[in-house]
Amino acid sequence: MEYHSARTAEEAIELLTETGMDTRALAGGTDLLAQIRSGRVRPQRVVDLKKIPEFHSIEESESGFQIGASVSGAEIGEHPSLRAHWPGLVEAAELIGSTQIQGRASLGGNVCNASPAADTVPALIAASAICSVIGPGGRREVPVEEIVTGPGQTSLKLGEIVAHFRLSRRLKNSGDAYLRLIPRSEMDIAVVGAGVALTLDEDDLCVACRVGLGAVAPTALLVSEASNALLGRAVNDASLADLEEAARAAARPIDDKRGTRDYRIRVAGVLARRAATLAMKRARGLDK
Amino acid sequence: MRHIRATVDGEATEFLCDEGSTLLDALRDSLQKTGTKEGCGTGDCGACSVIFDGRLVCACLVLAAEAEGATVETVEGISKEGVLHPLQRHFLEDAALQCGICTPGFLVAAKNLLERNVDPSEEEVRFWLAGNLCRCTGYDKIIRAVLNTAAELRGESS
Ligand SMILES: Cc1cc2nc3c(=O)[nH]c(=O)nc-3n(C[C@H](O)[C@H](O)[C@H](O)COP(=O)(O)OP(=O)(O)OC[C@H]3O[C@@H](n4cnc5c(N)ncnc54)[C@H](O)[C@@H]3O)c2cc1C
Ligand code: FES
Ligand code: FES
Numbered sequence: 407m408e409y410h411s412a413r414t415a416e417e418a419i420e421l422l423t424e425t426g427m428d429t430r431a432l433a434g435g436t437d438l439l440a441q442i443r444s445g446r447v448r449p450q451r452v453v454d455l456k457k458i459p460e461f462h463s464i465e466e467s468e469s470g471f472q473i474g475a476s477v478s479g480a481e482i483g484e485h486p487s488l489r490a491h492w493p494g495l496v497e498a499a500e501l502i503g504s505t506q507i508q509g510r511a512s513l514g515g516n517v518c519n520a521s522p523a524a525d526t527v528p529a530l531i532a533a534s535a536i537c538s539v540i541g542p543g544g545r546r547e548v549p550v551e552e553i554v555t556g557p558g559q560t561s562l563k564l565g566e567i568v569a570h571f572r573l574s575r576r577l578k579n580s581g582d583a584y585l586r587l588i589p590r591s592e593m594d595i596a597v598v599g600a601g602v603a604l605t606l607d608e609d610d611l612c613v614a615c616r617v618g619l620g621a622v623a624p625t626a627l628l629v630s631e632a633s634n635a636l637l638g639r640a641v642n643d644a645s646l647a648d649l650e651e652a653a654r655a656a657a658r659p660i661d662d663k664r665g666t667r668d669y670r671i672r673v674a675g676v677l678a679r680r681a682a683t684l685a686m687k688r689a690r691g692l693d694k
Numbered sequence: 695m696r697h698i699r700a701t702v703d704g705e706a707t708e709f710l711c712d713e714g715s716t717l718l719d720a721l722r723d724s725l726q727k728t729g730t731k732e733g734c735g736t737g738d739c740g741a742c743s744v745i746f747d748g749r750l751v752c753a754c755l756v757l758a759a760e761a762e763g764a765t766v767e768t769v770e771g772i773s774k775e776g777v778l779h780p781l782q783r784h785f786l787e788d789a790a791l792q793c794g795i796c797t798p799g800f801l802v803a804a805k806n807l808l809e810r811n812v813d814p815s816e817e818e819v820r821f822w823l824a825g826n827l828c829r830c831t832g833y834d835k836i837i838r839a840v841l842n843t844a845a846e847l848r849g850e851s852s
Contacts (some may be wrong), residue, residue: 407713409713409714435755436752439754439755440737442734442752443735452757504824504825506737506750506751507741509749509750509751510752510756547789582789592821592824592825593825630804692811
């Protein structure tokens with residue numbers, strides 16, 4: 407196996423596009439190196455993205471945030487402004503693995519590894535994150551929910567990589583939250599994950615809402631039926647019950663050792679409701 | 695084979711590695727720094743914990759080739775001139791080890807925590823060390839050794 411550390415995106419794309427060669431992008435390696443070791447993948451060349459400036463920095467501007475695809479969970483957690491604007495996304499990033507894994511695990515790797523249970527994907531979906539994808543054909547912008555197409559599968563073409571994720575600033579009276587259930591308190595894979603971002607108006611009615619669900623389908627889901635349950639309404643027991651129902655209806659999970667299908671469907675409703683309640687409190691400024 | 699130059703435990707170090715081999719392999723096999731242990735090789739146990747450019751990581755999930763120009767701190771740099779670090783002393787005094795396989799990882803991870811926060815709560819210590827597995831001690835003594843070290847470093851009696 408060849409190892410290359412790319413200095414520029416152009417260099418990385420060229421190295422990844424070599425025909426007739428199994429090439430892989432490398433960010434934190436917390437998925438890829440475990441897969442190489444187990445023999446599940448056998449790349450002939452890995453291209454390290456971490457030294458490319460766009461990939462390893464977080465930029466804040468008037469229009470929002472640009473989070474480099476290989477920035478680690480630890481760095482995301484240490485960014486006070488990102489924490490203030492998108493606490494739910496930061497929580498999701500910080501839930502990945504242990505302190506050791508946090509030192510390396512990136513958003514780009516979490517999304518592009520395409521696990522149905524990846525923690526940051528529902529939170530990124532809720533936050534309307536846009537991926538800046540670069541490749542041999544230039545740069546294109548892709549909503550995060552369009553990257554993953556199935557377990558281990560993405561819509562990225564040969565040589566394409568995610569350079570950064572773009573988020574708006576937090577709008578007035580807005581909040582986001584991500585909650586997951588795992589069988590123990592640390593170091594496990596989500597049974598269900600739920601991300602919600604919402605905005606309230608002056609009359610406390612919900613005027614914008616996005617709900618993302620993880621681990622209940624082959625890919626994380628953007629559940630518009632669940633957001634529709636809140637839109638134009640006050641966030642109260644009645645509207646939250648409708649959201650819970652819609653989240654349950656959207657879930658089509660599998661049975662496995664972490665939970666049965668029925669259990670996951672129920673938990674999807676409960677977590678979506680709790681995440682929406684927390685997002686609402688944040689939107690009202692009652693909870694950071 | 696690739697020629698790597700890095701700073702390991704404070705010393706400028708050079709070694710040769712296979713491009714597919716891990717930093718853990720390089721430390722143990724090329725540099726004979728066998729203090730860093732391999733428990734799982736998949737990031738789950740923390741026995742291979744090292745500080746890589748200031749961050750706590752699993753050496754089994756880092757390629758050796760990534761270490762070019764990097765600073766790596768292992769358990770072997772923790773004691774200075776034959777004097778144990780307070781954490782090492784407390785691990786002994788508080789009987790925080792039995793077989794010892796997990797101990798290097800716990801020491802590296804706990805030292806990194808105490809450098810960031812010399813007054814962690816028990817809960818913070820437990821969360822910080824959640825990626826370090828021990829099959830012998832039951833954790834309580836490890837947590838106590840870390841908290842006692844923190845108290846000593848703050849100048850409180852312990
Ligand atoms: C002990 C342990 C615990 C874990 N716990 C969790 C958890 O709680 N929740 C969770 O969601 N995950 C968990 N994971 C999985 C993993 O840590 C995350 O998915 C992590 O975010 C992957 O990021 P990375 O930077 O390490 O990716 P890498 O391993 O470097 O890459 C993963 C995949 O994405 C591709 N890739 C990486 N970056 C890009 C890019 N910019 N563009 C295109 N493709 C790219 C790679 O080619 C590879 O196929 C855990 C892993 C371990 C070992
Ligand atoms: S050997 Fe690296 S985490 Fe177990
Ligand atoms: S002392 Fe044996 S594994 Fe911890």
